[in-house]
Amino acid sequence: MPDIRVKICGLRSLDDVATVAATKAAYAGFVFFPKSPRHLTIPQARELTLAAPVGLAKVALVVDADDALLDAIVDAMPLDMLQLHGHETPERVAEIRARYGLPVMKAIGVADEGDLAALMEYSLVADQILVDAKPPKNAALPGGNGLSFDWRLVAQRRWLKPWMLAGGLTPHNVAEAIRLTNARQVDVSSGVESSHGVKDPAKIKAFVEAATQDGPPILR
């Protein structure tokens, strides 16, 4: 089986970073969105990103961020990617890519067939596409809600750029999600937490092992 690249999102402590760094996860995500229980201030995120090993890609997650916020984030810490999880237009994605010279991953919410056209549209301008569940109407968060979508909608599909599957993934369902969709990259936040916004080291380890087929089968 080809390598599966795993992103663990919403790290909030040095212990979280150490836990993720000790697994085969490829990416660590840091959230800059005040409404999120995973939100970090810039000094907090700087400390965590500096503690992360070079081989672990550090991703800053923002939601409709303006240049002032992005400037402050990018200037303060080492980053490998920007994740745009709001209503950024294709033009804004291109602008951010050009301004910061960092790879940009654009999140797209999927609920039905009608949402798939956006994946192709954004794959023209972003470096990666994050295929997430569409948040419920009036949800406080545009992602990180622990909700999945019908994976058959994206099963075996390809776009112009690498893509990552997200939304409601857990140590128990990630292997099946990969098998069904043929995703080569997966992203998780809620599914590796013991309570809202609090990461669980055992779940992180179990998730990475299940995704990379690197551990014992998970018994339910």
Ligand SMILES: O=C(O)c1ccccc1N[C@@H]1O[C@H](COP(=O)(O)O)[C@@H](O)[C@H]1O
């Ligand atoms: O994690 C958050 O708090 C968050 C806030 C705002 C936008 C996105 C957020 N997380 C991303 O949402 C998806 C799915 O998360 P979950 O596994 O269903 O909880 C994932 O890409 C996170 O990076």
